[in-house]
Amino acid sequence: MANARTRFDTIADYMVRRHEATAGMLYGKQAVLLHGEPFMAYHFDGVAFRLQGRARLKATTLAGAKYWDPRGGDTPNMNWVSVPTAHFLRWDGFAIDAMHQLKDGTGKRPMAAPVVGPPQAPPASMRWAENIQNLLAKIQALQLAPQEARPEKKLGRFG
Numbered sequence: 001m002a003n004a005r006t007r008f009d010t011i012a013d014y015m016v017r018r019h020e021a022t023a024g025m026l027y028g029k030q031a032v033l034l035h036g037e038p039f040m041a042y043h044f045d046g047v048a049f050r051l052q053g054r055a056r057l058k059a060t061t062l063a064g065a066k067y068w069d070p071r072g073g074d075t076p077n078m079n080w081v082s083v084p085t086a087h088f089l090r091w092d093g094f095a096i097d098a099m100h101q102l103k104d105g106t107g108k109r110p111m112a113a114p115v116v117g118p119p120q121a122p123p124a125s126m127r128w129a130e131n132i133q134n135l136l137a138k139i140q141a142l143q144l145a146p147q148e149a150r151p152e153k154k155l156g157r158f159g
């Protein structure tokens with residue numbers, strides 16, 4: 001659809017002129033990047049946006065919208081939502097949301113904090129450990145008490 005491609009080019013041009021975005025490529029597709037991180041890419045079916053939270057939910061509720069893999073694989077990437085050309089009038093809002101999320105840091109992949117030492121044991125495991133220690137202490141405290149001898153029973157007729 002010629003209008004959809006023109007709309008994408010207009011949005012990309014606006015992002016480049018007004019914001020710190022640059023035009024580039026993402027796996028062979030036209031894309032808009034912010035500090036080297038892509039947040040919007042044009043593909044044959046529409047435009048894909050890297051969205052999180054409420055903006056992603058809003059995009060996925062549109063008819064025909066789906067999760068999209070930028071590499072073209074079978075497994076869709078949950079960060080990327082493809083919005084079809086039928087909704088090309090909404091692309092500018094999603095582009096701005098995606099750019100702001102990337103600027104705020106909410107659009108980037110979460111990074112794990114470095115691990116310092118072993119993790120704290122959860123409370124339930126601490127209770128289990130205490131219960132096992134208490135049982136072992138009770139077992140060690142057990143003593144066999146001497147019993148009195150029992151009188152022998154007389155066997156029956158045959159014994």
